[in-house]
Amino acid sequence: MEAIKSIFDFLTGLGSPVMLPIVIFILSLILGQKLSRAFISSLTVGVGFIGLGLVINLLFQALGPATDALVKSTGLQLNSLDVGWGVAAAIAFGTAVGSLVFIVALGVNLIMLLLNWTKTLNVDMWNYWHYAFTGSLVYLVSGGNLLLGLIAAAIHAAVALLIADWVAKDVQGFFKLPGISIPQGWAITSVPIIKIFNWIVEKIPGLRDVYWDSETLQKRLGIFGQPIIMGAILGLLFGILAYGINPAGMTFNEVLGKVLMLAVQMAAVMLLIPRIIAIFMEGLTPVSEAARTFMQKRFAGREFYVGLDSAILIGHPITIATGILLIPITLLLAAILPGNTTLPAADLAATAFFVCMVPPLTRGNFFRSVLYGILIMTMVLYISSAFAPLLTQIARDIGYAIPQGAVQITGLSGGNWIAWVLTTITRLIFGR
Amino acid sequence: MMTAPKTYTILVACGTAIATSTHVALKIKELLAERGLEVQTVQCRVQDLPGMTLNADVIVATAQVPFDVDIPVVDGIPFLTGFGVKEVVDKIEQILRQKS
Numbered sequence: 001m002e003a004i005k006s007i008f009d010f011l012t013g014l015g016s017p018v019m020l021p022i023v024i025f026i027l028s029l030i031l032g033q034k035l036s037r038a039f040i041s042s043l044t045v046g047v048g049f050i051g052l053g054l055v056i057n058l059l060f061q062a063l064g065p066a067t068d069a070l071v072k073s074t075g076l077q078l079n080s081l082d083v084g085w086g087v088a089a090a091i092a093f094g095t096a097v098g099s100l101v102f103i104v105a106l107g108v109n110l111i112m113l114l115l116n117w118t119k120t121l122n123v124d125m126w127n128y129w130h131y132a133f134t135g136s137l138v139y140l141v142s143g144g145n146l147l148l149g150l151i152a153a154a155i156h157a158a159v160a161l162l163i164a165d166w167v168a169k170d171v172q173g174f175f176k177l178p179g180i181s182i183p184q185g186w187a188i189t190s191v192p193i194i195k196i197f198n199w200i201v202e203k204i205p206g207l208r209d210v211y212w213d214s215e216t217l218q219k220r221l222g223i224f225g226q227p228i229i230m231g232a233i234l235g236l237l238f239g240i241l242a243y244g245i246n247p248a249g250m251t252f253n254e255v256l257g258k259v260l261m262l263a264v265q266m267a268a269v270m271l272l273i274p275r276i277i278a279i280f281m282e283g284l285t286p287v288s289e290a291a292r293t294f295m296q297k298r299f300a301g302r303e304f305y306v307g308l309d310s311a312i313l314i315g316h317p318i319t320i321a322t323g324i325l326l327i328p329i330t331l332l333l334a335a336i337l338p339g340n341t342t343l344p345a346a347d348l349a350a351t352a353f354f355v356c357m358v359p360p361l362t363r364g365n366f367f368r369s370v371l372y373g374i375l376i377m378t379m380v381l382y383i384s385s386a387f388a389p390l391l392t393q394i395a396r397d398i399g400y401a402i403p404q405g406a407v408q409i410t411g412l413s414g415g416n417w418i419a420w421v422l423t424t425i426t427r428l429i430f431g432r
Numbered sequence: 433m434m435t436a437p438k439t440y441t442i443l444v445a446c447g448t449a450i451a452t453s454t455h456v457a458l459k460i461k462e463l464l465a466e467r468g469l470e471v472q473t474v475q476c477r478v479q480d481l482p483g484m485t486l487n488a489d490v491i492v493a494t495a496q497v498p499f500d501v502d503i504p505v506v507d508g509i510p511f512l513t514g515f516g517v518k519e520v521v522d523k524i525e526q527i528l529r530q531k532s
Contacts, residue, residue, distance in 0.1 A: 086450075123512070123513075123514075126451050127451075175496065177509060179513060179515065180509070180513060226479075226480055274448065274449060274450045277450050277451075278450050278454045278475070281450060281451055281454035281455060282454055282458060285454065285455045285458050285459075288455070289514075292514050293514070296514060306512070306513040306514070306515075308452070308509075308512050308513070309447070309451050309452050309512075310447070311446050311447030311448050311451050311452050311494065311495065312446065312447065312452060312494045312495050312509060312512070313447070313495065314446075314447030314448075314477075314478060314479075314495050315445075315447070315478040315493065315495030315496035315497055315498060316495075316496055316498065317498035320478075320479050320498065323479075350448065352447070352479075353447070356447075
């Protein structure tokens with residue numbers, strides 16, 4: 001036992017760019033991947049980590065001082081910068097819990113399939129980061145209890161499978177995608193919320209009859225949502241708010257220079273982070289494929305659903321339109337909600353993900369998608385604000401150089417209630 | 433006389449331009465290379481398709497494409513589930529071969 005512990009301490013001490021590739025390499029071999037392919041892909045994951053470190057530094061150099069200035073000049077207490085799902089995922093995978101999440105989540109899935117508790121085989125390895133995120137938060141607030149962190153990740157993974165099964169028929173029917181389900185870690189947490197909202201709305205005369213369908217929608221909404229354009233616009237907006245309102249002795253030219261630079265930097269962040277995440281994905285593809293083949297061979301002849309990323313649902317016109325509408329709505333909510341500290345930024349490019357489960361559960365009702373979207377984003381902002389100090393601490397612990405000071409990091413995509421409930425329970429137990 | 437093999441461009445679209453499309457792009461390149469077709473892939477979000485479809489030979493999408501596009505669209509979900517991969521690759525190959 002001592003020996004195992006000292007080996008584990010050594011491995012976690014190596015840092016995530018070394019640790020995670022080792023785990024993925026071993027897992028790939030166990031699942032029957034070829035040696036050369038396993039080696040290249042696990043090394044690619046490590047390279048993804050290094051690349052992400054570079055971009056995170058850019059993010060802080062560019063947006064840290066601007067966030068600081070924004071807080072000072074506008075009086076808005078928005079000091080928790082939304083760094084987006086890419087960075088949140090890298091931080092979650094970077095902890096001790098994160099490096100073991102693939103083994104834990106696959107193990108949970110295998111056991112639940114064997115016991116007939118689920119029909120879903122979750123091959124969407126990238127989105128295991130949500131389970132790692134939950135586990136990492138619990139690991140932190142329990143004072144570094146790895147077992148509790150892994151249990152929390154396992155609970156999130158198990159609940160994801162159960163909810164995915166629960167609404168699989170709705171999703172399959174609505175999107176005409178037979179044989180799939182969506183165990184994505186954030187999407188599943190929205191399902192009970194949508195069901196509750198449906199139940200309430202059905203009780204309200206008038207409101208329950210409002211139905212806007214997709215035919216009434218303008219279909220050419222595309223360009224507004226392009227991440228690079230959105231980044232530039234957000235950068236301009238932040239820049240004007242941060243430096244324009246109260247120039248603090250700077251000349252007009254200096255202010256203009258800072259605002260324009262921030263626009264380009266923000267555009268760079270929005271474009272570069274996803275590109276680097278793609279390297280990560282490239283590394284994970286072979287192991288997720290090996291897992292799929294491995295499981296499909298063992299469960300041949302039984303009815304099961306292949307669990308996929310909620311990204312495959314994003315193309316519905318209602319989802320796209322609602323996602324675009326939610327960008328200004330989320331910024332407005334952030335400004336007016338009392339007690340919110342989250343400054344929405346990087347995940348504004350992913351707002352569609354927060355409502356992707358609404359259309360299949362409301363028979364494609366655009367009205368309810370927008371209404372529920374507003375309520376969901378309110379919850380997301382509050383949870384992200386609550387997680388900001390924790391996520392900032394975790395990022396520091398695993399070696400990202402986040403400057404000490406008022407500015408914190410968070411991610412809208414981490415704002416799910418399962419993580420919040422488990423973290424809160426752990427906090428109560430440990431009195432932290 | 434041998435002519436240099438034509439390189440085709442495939443636009444791979446998903447919800448983020450990152451997650452599922454990377455997976456699909458890797459598989460497409462691998463499986464079409466086995467059939468002697470050289471392709472380059474460009475990834476994008478389905479939301480961005482209206483402005484992007486100019487130079488591609490075929491679009492492979494893992495999400496619904498709610499726009500009118502003038503390039504053939506093929507469903508990329510089989511690359512994710514592992515069921516029906518051969519049929520999709522057949523279809524892509526057929527579209528590309530017709531182009532040359």
